[in-house]
Amino acid sequence: MFNIPLLTLQHLELSAAGVALAMVIGIPLGYIITRNRMLARAVLALIDITQTIPALALLALLLLWIGLGDVPLIAALVFYSLLPIVRNTYTGLSSVDASLIEAGKGMGMTGWQLLRMVQIPIALPVIMAGIRVAMVTAIGIAAIGVLIGAGGLGAPIWRGMQQMDNGMILSGAIPAALLAIITETVMERVEQGLTPRGLRKVVTGN
């Protein structure tokens, strides 16, 4: 009755759309705030507060404001994805060892070269970890999107709950759980692959 492969794909698309938009906003924002500590503290505190708004409530408010469908869901996903992305971009960039930046400057690198060839490669695994957390969270919230008429795997779960049809519930819940777990695993691998070779942990048991 439900086309599960199609819904799974839709679920992934919606989550990815939200996270991609959050990256477009969040990565530059995370970079900008590394230049001003006061601004950084204010921005991070503000985003922190917004995260405690329950997803159900935000979806409900967006429903009233934007209406039914995928658009309010994607708006909510952008909203919740911002925190991990901004925070990790900021942490990643600002924790680059000052001596490495000095070394780059000493080699005559311009600010842009320094960012592109030193800071971003070193911060990349941390930024990727933020994107991974955002993506897994987005997959979770996208499931609730069914309540405001969005697509994805929430539909069979929710319909099944209302009709007390366990088979229908599981036909949505199992792929949704697998989607989240597989996404987490794959992105973790990518993260490890992106760590610059010189920075990979040597297994010495500390």
Next chain:
Amino acid sequence: MAKVLDMMQFLDMNDTAIIKAAVQHLYLSFGSVLIGCLVAIPTGIWITGRDKIAGHVLRIIGTIQTIPSLALLGFALPLFGIGTLPAMIVLFLYSLLPILRNTYTGLTSINPAFIEAGNGMGMNSRQLLFMVKLPLAMPVIMDGIKISTVYILSWATLGALIGAGGLGDLIFTGIQTADANYILAGAVPVALLTAAAGWLLGKAEIALTPAGGK
């Protein structure tokens, strides 16, 4: 102005319903986190020093954390039916990771010199745990409890979807009737409770930091 009056009237008419929902919400959230503590803290103590088991346990609990909440509610429903019990089980499962991870981190990051000192004073392993390790790890453990509590207070709104009540009920009614008053009547108290819990537990964390570590 009309909107404000409308809302005042709404609050006046529904104040007992809101309070009742808030009490249910607190019961649901704190109950789950409390059981979470009772399971996660001893487990965290047990896996400390057992690196291989610790890796597996943290990975399994971490995997549970990634499962979408609606899916987890979907798994709980066939097993436990509707109501408070399945919602609490789901919230309990979500509460485990931060508490467990922080208990483990707190205990494994203790300066070995303190443990040596305890050993040198002739403490047995129980005394070492309760008089040295746990007090030193307490701020980190409390931080885990705080993170769990804040998240669970927010996630507990979803309990309404499987008939567990709480402030999510008001939000859900708001969705079905497209009434912003109901949505805010549920969302604002959740945000306030979350902020209050975060603040109180932050204070507790400071109070529980051993005097020498402040």
